[in-house]
Amino acid sequence: MYPLKFKPILKSTIWGGEKIIPFKHFDCQQAQVGESWEISDVPGDESVVANGADAGKNLTQLVNEYKAALVGENNYKRFNGKFPLLIKFIDAQQDLSIQVHPNDELAMKRHNSMGKTEMWYVIGNDGGKAHLRSGLSKQITPEEYARRIADNTICDVLADYAVQPGDVFFLPAGRIHSIGAGCFIAEIQQTSNITYRIYDFNRKDKNGNTRELHTELSKDAIDYTVSADYRTHYTPKQNEPVELVSCPYFTTTVYDLTEPMEMDYSELDSFVIYICMEGACSITDNEGNQVELQAGESVLFPATTESLSVKANGHVKFLETYV
Incomplete structure (x- = not known):
């Protein structure tokens, strides 16, 4: 997928x-x-x-x-x-x-x-x-x-x-x-x-x-x-994950990136959704599939995704959520 x-x-x-x-x-x-x-x-x-x-x-x-x-x-x-x-x-x-x-x-x-x-x-x-x-x-x-x-x-x-x-x-x-x-x-x-x-x-x-x-x-x-x-309440940080909510129905983290980041989902038994609020980025999965994400867009990564490479186009802020 x-x-x-x-x-x-x-x-x-x-x-x-x-x-x-x-x-x-x-x-x-x-x-x-x-x-x-x-x-x-x-x-x-x-x-x-x-x-x-x-x-x-x-x-x-x-x-x-x-x-x-x-x-x-x-x-x-x-x-x-x-x-x-x-x-x-x-x-x-x-x-x-x-x-x-x-x-x-x-x-x-x-x-x-x-x-x-x-x-x-x-x-x-x-x-x-x-x-x-x-x-x-x-x-x-x-x-x-x-x-x-x-x-x-x-x-x-x-x-x-x-x-x-x-x-x-x-x-x-x-x-x-x-x-x-x-x-x-x-x-x-x-x-x-x-x-x-x-x-x-x-x-x-x-x-x-x-x-x-x-x-x-x-x-x-x-x-x-x-x-x-x-x-x-949470403390905003750049270039590292900040968890906002963890409950039985979803876990949500905010990312504010100016640098590339590697995401490891190899142990996660769930889809992952990114919801972009600011800026833009390029995302490549472990199979080489690439997708562009900009403010106002959302993307669903299937549960088979093991890792993602995220490269901000200058700056990007998005929510990551999964179950």
Whole structure:
């Protein structure tokens, strides 16, 4: 197998902005693109290969054809032949709705789906004006939660953060959250599209209708634990790996490179995804396959990849994630 690039799935939303199209170096007129689904195996939104011998096949077909060679032996068994991660870029011109996602147990019981644990890496903050919400700022009960939805005061008990490029937030299933206006982020999450909309600021869609809220479904899905700080703290470094998140669903590391680097994946039983936020690089695998990666692009390296040589074209910053 070889490094795989996919055709992104661009989604226009009522809260979407205009940053994704130029960030991805596209020449098209689609407006209010809120999300670019970079690598997806969500039913109905399966990513299609853009390069090489498998061009035109979707991710579901690839997993069915290559099995453990693509995703890794343990991952193939654990996720029942499904690709386990969904990768996105998100551009919020307005606040997204306040949401929560169910854990695996609840999602399987209600929706026959995986749950949704995710993480955010902030790429841009609209000149310092961006914010987001993550977690409860004070202890509340399920009854108080429902009351605060009804009387429009739920935001009063949520932790609200002004954000800078490079900020990271880990969002285990059950944590209330909302991407705020001005945020441009990379998101890594379990392959799930199960979202419970808690509050939507009484916003109306283009037809004048308010969107459905899932107050009762959310009540049992929320983790009511309060933490002092929901931000993921790390020390940025150049030319060495900096691990950001390690959880049962993904491990993510950031690389900020100005020098060549050799990556050894010979002991890793997983695919690896690179998500590029800045600059560009050339990547060559142990079989001699070469791929160019620039800001706005993502690439999937199959589990058969034993090593990669990364050469920055001056400077490159990317996220590495695997299961």
